[in-house]
Amino acid sequence: MRNNTRRITTALALTLGASLASLPAGAWAQEKPTLGAGDYDQWESLGQAVLSPHGLWLAVVVRRVDESSELRVHRTDADSVVVVSEGSRPEFGADGGWLAYTIGVSPDERDNLGESGEPVRNGVGLLDLRTGEREDVDAVQSFSFSDDGRYMALRRYGSPDSENAGVDVLVRDLDGGGAMSFGNVSGLAWQEGGNLLAMTLDAADRVGNGVRLYDPETGRIRSLDADEATYRELTWREDAPDLAVLKTFEDEAHEDTAHVALAWRGLDSDSPAAFAVDPREPSELPAGMRIVEHRTPVWSEDGATVFLGLQDRIPSETGEDDAPEDAADGDGEAEDDGEDEAEDGEEDAGVEIWHSLDVDPVPRQRVREDQLRRENDIGAWDLAAGGFLLLGGDHADRAEIAEGGRHVLARDETPYDEDAMFRQQFHDLYAVDARSGSRALVRERVTIDMGGSPGGRYAVWFEGEDYRTHDLTTGETRNVTAGLGGTFVDLDRTPTREQMPPFGIAGWVEDDAAMLVNDRFDVWEVNPDGSGGRRLTAGAADSVRHRLVRIDREADAFDPHEPLYYSTYGEWTKEAGFARARRGETPETLIRGDARFGGGLLKAEEADVYAFRRERFEDSPDYFVAGPDLDDARQVTRTNPFQDDYAWGRTQLIEYDNEWGRRLQGSLVYPVNYDPGETYPMIVYHYELLSQTLHQYQVPDPTRYYNVQIWSQEGYFVLMPDIVYRDRRPGQSNVETLRPAVAAAVETRMIDAWRVGLIGHSWGGYQTTFFVTQDDLFAAAVAGAPLTNLMSMYLSFYWNSGGTDARIFEISQGRMQVPWWEDWDSYFANSPIHHIRNLNTPLLIEFGTEDGAVEFNQGVEFYNAARRAGKQMVMLVYEGENHGLAEEPNQRDYQRRILEWFAHYLKGEPAPEWISTGVPYLEQKDGLKKKKKVS
Numbered sequence: 001m002r003n004n005t006r007r008i009t010t011a012l013a014l015t016l017g018a019s020l021a022s023l024p025a026g027a028w029a030q031e032k033p034t035l036g037a038g039d040y041d042q043w044e045s046l047g048q049a050v051l052s053p054h055g056l057w058l059a060v061v062v063r064r065v066d067e068s069s070e071l072r073v074h075r076t077d078a079d080s081v082v083v084v085s086e087g088s089r090p091e092f093g094a095d096g097g098w099l100a101y102t103i104g105v106s107p108d109e110r111d112n113l114g115e116s117g118e119p120v121r122n123g124v125g126l127l128d129l130r131t132g133e134r135e136d137v138d139a140v141q142s143f144s145f146s147d148d149g150r151y152m153a154l155r156r157y158g159s160p161d162s163e164n165a166g167v168d169v170l171v172r173d174l175d176g177g178g179a180m181s182f183g184n185v186s187g188l189a190w191q192e193g194g195n196l197l198a199m200t201l202d203a204a205d206r207v208g209n210g211v212r213l214y215d216p217e218t219g220r221i222r223s224l225d226a227d228e229a230t231y232r233e234l235t236w237r238e239d240a241p242d243l244a245v246l247k248t249f250e251d252e253a254h255e256d257t258a259h260v261a262l263a264w265r266g267l268d269s270d271s272p273a274a275f276a277v278d279p280r281e282p283s284e285l286p287a288g289m290r291i292v293e294h295r296t297p298v299w300s301e302d303g304a305t306v307f308l309g310l311q312d313r314i315p316s317e318t319g320e321d322d323a324p325e326d327a328a329d330g331d332g333e334a335e336d337d338g339e340d341e342a343e344d345g346e347e348d349a350g351v352e353i354w355h356s357l358d359v360d361p362v363p364r365q366r367v368r369e370d371q372l373r374r375e376n377d378i379g380a381w382d383l384a385a386g387g388f389l390l391l392g393g394d395h396a397d398r399a400e401i402a403e404g405g406r407h408v409l410a411r412d413e414t415p416y417d418e419d420a421m422f423r424q425q426f427h428d429l430y431a432v433d434a435r436s437g438s439r440a441l442v443r444e445r446v447t448i449d450m451g452g453s454p455g456g457r458y459a460v461w462f463e464g465e466d467y468r469t470h471d472l473t474t475g476e477t478r479n480v481t482a483g484l485g486g487t488f489v490d491l492d493r494t495p496t497r498e499q500m501p502p503f504g505i506a507g508w509v510e511d512d513a514a515m516l517v518n519d520r521f522d523v524w525e526v527n528p529d530g531s532g533g534r535r536l537t538a539g540a541a542d543s544v545r546h547r548l549v550r551i552d553r554e555a556d557a558f559d560p561h562e563p564l565y566y567s568t569y570g571e572w573t574k575e576a577g578f579a580r581a582r583r584g585e586t587p588e589t590l591i592r593g594d595a596r597f598g599g600g601l602l603k604a605e606e607a608d609v610y611a612f613r614r615e616r617f618e619d620s621p622d623y624f625v626a627g628p629d630l631d632d633a634r635q636v637t638r639t640n641p642f643q644d645d646y647a648w649g650r651t652q653l654i655e656y657d658n659e660w661g662r663r664l665q666g667s668l669v670y671p672v673n674y675d676p677g678e679t680y681p682m683i684v685y686h687y688e689l690l691s692q693t694l695h696q697y698q699v700p701d702p703t704r705y706y707n708v709q710i711w712s713q714e715g716y717f718v719l720m721p722d723i724v725y726r727d728r729r730p731g732q733s734n735v736e737t738l739r740p741a742v743a744a745a746v747e748t749r750m751i752d753a754w755r756v757g758l759i760g761h762s763w764g765g766y767q768t769t770f771f772v773t774q775d776d777l778f779a780a781a782v783a784g785a786p787l788t789n790l791m792s793m794y795l796s797f798y799w800n801s802g803g804t805d806a807r808i809f810e811i812s813q814g815r816m817q818v819p820w821w822e823d824w825d826s827y828f829a830n831s832p833i834h835h836i837r838n839l840n841t842p843l844l845i846e847f848g849t850e851d852g853a854v855e856f857n858q859g860v861e862f863y864n865a866a867r868r869a870g871k872q873m874v875m876l877v878y879e880g881e882n883h884g885l886a887e888e889p890n891q892r893d894y895q896r897r898i899l900e901w902f903a904h905y906l907k908g909e910p911a912p913e914w915i916s917t918g919v920p921y922l923e924q925k926d927g928l929k930k931k932k933k934v935s
Contacts, residue, residue, distance in 0.1 A: 041066035055609025059090035093149025258290035300405025364802030404456035455512035478530030666721035731770035773835035780905030800852030848881025
C-alpha cells in the first residue's frame, strides 16, 4: 500500500488505524522472508527536512545502517528528485534560487584515509534550483550565505602544518558569476540584514593580521584595524551595520591572554564611528581584569552598549631571569620550581587532595575544569561615554543578559552550595540595571528558573505549583497562575516536594503581552502582570494533549495576529495530529490518525506551504506537504521502498491497572509472519513510560542493540509497558506495575507464559535486576549497566559529570528523598544485591569498564554476590566503554549475545559455551587475537 501512495487525505488519516485494527488476525500472516543479517545495511533513517523559501523544494538527508548517506532534494509539486551521494547540511539561499550542501566521503573512503593518515576533507555542492545545474567545489570545510542569499563565502581547509589559523576564502556572486578570493582568513561573519562581510585575518608571524570589511556589491575592501595580534569573536548587531571584535595582547607579567575590545557603528557609511576599550590604558575597566574570549560580545538593542566577559588576570610564575643557573637540565631548559616539588628534584607526585569540606567535589571540579576556567563576569561598555560597569556583583553564577540589554539576570548559588553537595542546587535571583549597575534581589531560594522573557521585561521562575514573574521595570513580583484552575506540575516526574517540575513554558506572545504555558493536556495564555489568564485548548476532557508548534523557528515569540498551530496526542488512543485556532477560539482539528507525526510543522518562509513527517510501526517515516489547512497532503519522500519485500510486524495497545490501581498501557509488537494458531515467546523491554512508542518506526539496526524490530523479525512478541512509581519504592513500584502488564499481554493467548524474557538498560537495567530477585515470572533476563546496590552507589560519583550519585537517589530518578541512613529499610528493600538469594532467573549483565553513569563496580558487586550465592549469571565486560557502547564491534557483539541468550532460554536453542560454562581468560584473549588478524 505504502509504495503506491501519492496523496494522503485527512479522511484516510482518520480511518487508517481503524481499518488496520479491524483486520482478522490471520490477515497478518505474510508469506514473505524475514530479515537476515545481510539485509540490515540497506535500511534508511530519515533526517530533518528543510523547505525552500517559496516551498517548491524540500531537502532531506537519508542515512543507512551501513553508514552511507545521501541528500535528496525533492520538488514538492512533482515527482522530481535530485540525489547527492554523501550530501548533508542542506541550506537554501534566502532568495530561493540556490541550495548549498556539504559533500562528505563514503565510509570506505573514510576508512582508507584513516589507514593512510590523510585528513578527511569535505567539499561543497551548489545546485541552481532554476536551471538544475550542479557544481561541486572540493576541499571546502564550510560555507555561508549572505543574508539575502545573493552571495556565498566558501571557507577552504588550511595546511595541517601551519601555525596560523588563516585559510583561503572564496566569495561567490551567485547571480553575477564573479568571485573574490581572500587569504589568511581566520573568521568571518555576514551582516544581518545586509551584504557586508567582516573577516579576521591570521597570517604567519601575525604579519598582516587585522579586521577587513568587504562589500560584494561594490567590490570595496576596507581595513578596519591592523596589528600583530589575534582577532576573534566577530559580532554584528542585529539588523544594523555595527560590528564588535576582540583583539589579543600579551605581556610577561601575566600567564593569560587579554583583549582589547573594538567596535564600529555605521559601517555602511564612509565615516563609521570607531570605539575601543584597552585594559592597558586608563579607563573605567576594573583594574586587574581581562576581557575574555569565552563570552562573545553582545550588543544592546539600541547599540549604545556592548556587553563583555571579564576575568581576574593570572600573574606569571617566576620569570626566566629569576631562575637559578643550576636549574637547567641537560637540554638547557629550566625545570619547574613549584612549591610542591620534592626537595631532591624528583617529579611532583600525581596526587589529588580530596577533603570532606569540599563543597564541589574534586571529580566534579575535574570534569568542569574547562568550564571553571571560562567562568567570567559581565561588564557593560558604554560606547558613547566610554564608561565601563561591572554587573552582577561578587557572586553572579550563570548571569544572563535580558533581551534588549536593559537588565542582567544574575544568580547567586553560594548560599546553597552545601545543599547542592547532595541535593538540589538553589540560587538567589537578582536583577541588575545595566545602566547604573544597581542590583536588586528578586527571589531567594529559586529552584526552577525560566530566565527572561523575549521582550526583556520579565524574569520568570516556577515555585511550588505555580509560575512567578518579576517585572524588571516596576520591580513587582506576582504569582501569575494561582487560581486559574490548571495543574502545571508534572506529578510523574516529581522526585521531591521542593523540586516540582512544570510541564513547561510553550512560548510568549510578541512584546511580552502573554506567556503561554502547558499543563498536562492543555495550553494556557497567562498575563505576566498577574491579571489572569485563560485556557486556549480543551484537551483535558478527552485526555488529548495539546502542545504549541513553532511555525517560525527564527521568531522568539508568537505573532498575535497569526493563528496558533498545535500538535495533538491522545493519551489513551495514541492518535496524533495537528489542530489550529486563533487566540480565544476553539482549536479545529486539521489532521488526526493512528500514526506518529514527528518533527513538528515546517513552513516555507515566503509561502503558505507546510511540511510534516508521518510514520507508523509498519510504515517508514516520510514527509508530506500541504497548504495551511493541512488537507490533501502530498507525500514527497519515499524511504525504504524495499520493505514490502519482507515480512513485517504490527503493534497494538495493551491495557492494565497496576497493583495500586493506576490505569496504564503498553505497546505490544507482533512477531513477523504472526500465525494466530500458535503461541510465541515474548521479550519485555522497559524503562519508564514507553506506550507512546506504539507508532514509532524501528529501523533494524544491529548497532542499536536493544532493537525491537530485530526482535520482532526473530519471532518474538515485544512488550513495552508504562512504569510509574511511588516514593521510596522504585524497585517495588516496578514489580507492582510490571506483573499486571505481563499478565495483560499473556491474557491475549498469543504468548507462551513460560517463555517470557525481561530486558532493560541503566534504570531499566536496575529494574530488571531487582525484579528477578523478587519474582520468578521471567524465563531469562538481560540487564545493561544496572544499579545493583543503592547504598554503595549512593556514596559514589556520577563520573561523567563529577556529581555525587546521592543526587540521583534523593532528588531524581531514585525518588528516595533521603540518605540511606535515614531510611535503611527502603534502601535495603529496593537494592537487588540484598536479595541475591532469591535469584532463580538466568541473568545476563553488561557493563563497560569506564561507565561514568553507573559505576562498573555495581556490576562487580553483583557478579561476586551471584558467585558466592551459587546463582546463574553471566557478565559481559567491554573494555574502555562508557554507559552506552560506542564502538561498533562491541555494539554488534552485545546485540548478538542478547539474541543468543534469549534464543537459548526462550526458544530452547543450544547454548553457546559462553552461556553454558563460560570461557577461560586465555581462550578469550587468544580468540580476540585471531579475530584481529582475520580483520
